[in-house]
Amino acid sequence: QAVPVIAIDGPSASGKGTVAARVATALGWHYLDSGALYRLTALAAQRAGVTWDDEQALAVIAARLNVRFDSDSVWLAGEPVSAAIRSEVISAGASQVAAWPAVRAALLFRQRLFRRAPGLVTDGRDMGSVVFPDAQTKIFLTARVEVRAQRRYQQLRENGMSASIQPILQDLRERDERDSQRPVAPLRQSEEACLLDTSDLTIEQAVEKVLAWHGEAV
Numbered sequence: 767q768a769v770p771v772i773a774i775d776g777p778s779a780s781g782k783g784t785v786a787a788r789v790a791t792a793l794g795w796h797y798l799d800s801g802a803l804y805r806l807t808a809l810a811a812q813r814a815g816v817t818w819d820d821e822q823a824l825a826v827i828a829a830r831l832n833v834r835f836d837s838d839s840v841w842l843a844g845e846p847v848s849a850a851i852r853s854e855v856i857s858a859g860a861s862q863v864a865a866w867p868a869v870r871a872a873l874l875f876r877q878r879l880f881r882r883a884p885g886l887v888t889d890g891r892d893m894g895s896v897v898f899p900d901a902q903t904k905i906f907l908t909a910r911v912e913v914r915a916q917r918r919y920q921q922l923r924e925n926g927m928s929a930s931i932q933p934i935l936q937d938l939r940e941r942d943e944r945d946s947q948r949p950v951a952p953l954r955q956s957e958e959a960c961l962l963d964t965s966d967l968t969i970e971q972a973v974e975k976v977l978a979w980h981g982e983a984v
C-alpha cells in the first residue's frame with residue numbers, strides 16, 4: 767500500500783503553503799514545501815556565484831543542496847535561511863531556476879523522499895501532475911490576483927518590511943505568467959484536481975474543505 771499524499775498546487779501567494787502545513791498538522795502527516803527547494807537552489811547559486819541562467823551549474827547545485835527542514839526553520843549548510851529564501855530577489859530567482867528542466871529533474875528524486883508514513887501533504891506547482899501523480903487527493907488552490915497581492919502585502923508588513931501593493935501585483939502577474947507559460951511542468955489545473963478558490967475563505971475554511979475532500983477520497 768503506497769503512502770498517501772495530498773497534493774496542493776497553485777499560484778504564488780494563494781495561501782497554499784499555510785493551508786498545506788495546517789492540513790499536515792491536523793492529520794499528523796509530513797509536510798513538504800516544494801517551492802522552498804527552488805528558492806534554496808536560487809539562494810545557493812547566488813552564494814556560489816552561479817547565475818540563474820546557467821542550467822547545468824544550477825542542476826549540480828540542486829542535486830547537492832545540503833538542506834534540512836524542521837518545524838519552523840529551513841537550514842542551508844547549517845545556516846537558518848527561512849527569511850533569506852523569502853526575499854523578493856530570491857522569489858524572482860526561484861521562478862527563473864524552476865524553468866530549467868535539469869533543475870527540475872535534479873529536485874524530483876529529492877521531493878519523493880519526503881513521502882513517508884503515515885502520509886505527506888505537499889504544496890507547489892506540479893505536485894499532483896509530475897512529482898506525485900498517484901496522489902490520493904489533488905487540489906488546485908488559488909485566489910484572485912488582487913487578493914493574493916493584498917495577502918502578500920499584509921504578510922510583508924507584519925514582518926516589518928516596507929511594501930506597496932502595485933509592485934507586488936505586477937510581480938505576481940509576471941510570476942504567474944512565467945510559471946504557467948514555461949514548457950516544463952507549467953502551472954495549470956489538472957482535470958483530476960479539485961478547484962479551491964480561497965478569495966472569500968478564511969484559512970480555517972480552506973483547511974476544512976481540504977480535509978473534507980480528503981475524507982471523501984480515502
Ligand code: C5P
Binds near residue numbers: 805857893945
Ligand atoms: O511556492 P513558492 O512561491 O515558494 O515557489 C517559488 C517558485 O518555485 C515559484 O515561482 C515556481 O516557479 C517554483 N516552483 C515550481 N514547482 C514547484 C514549486 C515551486 O516550479 N513544485
